Amino acid sequence: MKWSVFLLGGLAGVAAASYVARRRPGMFAWATSAAGQAMTGVSRKAMGAMVNHKFGGEKMHSAPKQSSGSARESGGAWGQIEMLLNSDPGVKQQVDEIRAEAKTH
16 A cells, blocks of 8 residues: 555544544544544554564463453444445545555555
């Protein structure tokens, strides 16, 4: 992926986030919380993989394993984000444009 597409997507994301923050502050707070939880899970998995690779595959028990409840919450959070994107035609159009541009590059 080209950097210009990445930066354009980031700018579109910032524009969409500011628009949602003005129109629905409660939903924006919930979406940022859900995205933060998802990123925490991703970073824990990445850190665990790096530690396992560095120490020859030994299992480290310091990082808690994600429970099925938090996995369900994460899946529900992504569903809510998708529903939020689909609820506003302007944001959906921007997302579709970014996806189309990313596929061509």
